[in-house]
Amino acid sequence: MRKATSLFIAVLMMGLIGCGGEEETPTGPTLTCDPTNSDPAVRCPCMANIVCDQMYACLSSTQIQAASNATWTYPQTACVESLRSDCEEDSDPSYQPTDYPACLRDLESATCADFGDFSVVSRDFPASCDNLRALDTGLSISQ
Numbered sequence: 001m002r003k004a005t006s007l008f009i010a011v012l013m014m015g016l017i018g019c020g021g022e023e024e025t026p027t028g029p030t031l032t033c034d035p036t037n038s039d040p041a042v043r044c045p046c047m048a049n050i051v052c053d054q055m056y057a058c059l060s061s062t063q064i065q066a067a068s069n070a071t072w073t074y075p076q077t078a079c080v081e082s083l084r085s086d087c088e089e090d091s092d093p094s095y096q097p098t099d100y101p102a103c104l105r106d107l108e109s110a111t112c113a114d115f116g117d118f119s120v121v122s123r124d125f126p127a128s129c130d131n132l133r134a135l136d137t138g139l140s141i142s143q
Contacts, residue, residue, distance in 0.1 A: 035101035040088055043100055044134070048083035050107045051135070052076055058112035079139075086138035095133035103129040 033046035055064060056076050090096065097103040106126035116124040121135045129135065 033104070035104040038100065040091060043104065044087035045080075045084050046104055047087060047107065047132070047134070048080045048138075050104065051083055051139075052079035054107065054110065054112075054115060055079065055118055058115055059118065063117065083134055083138035087132075087134035090133045090137070095131060097129050097132050099128055103132060 032049070033042055035043070035046070037043060053076075056079075103126060106128045110126060114124075114126075118124050118139065119141050121132075121141060122130075125132070125135055135141070
């Protein structure tokens, strides 16, 4: 039993040591919702969690503070709440992507390089997310 625990700790430490440097693909986000569900009560929290997970996986704390406003910078749950509430308030179809499921899938599969510095919606977010006003209002970034 003691040998198995020691082996587990050694493997864990090797994994941690090997994780240095910048990641190309964010490691936090996972699609935990059904992207085909058209109910804003489902898709808005899903989008908010994915985007905020991506931001906190891709950007350093200094970059997050520089790119954001004080209302959502920390903790990460404040980012999620800001995006979720703006998304739910923007129920007008002109403020939503044409294909919301594609937007969610594209957000989840994007790499850190795809997102740039999260400062311009039209440049840093997938084209499938066009018109998703919550990204610029919730994050206070340019459309």
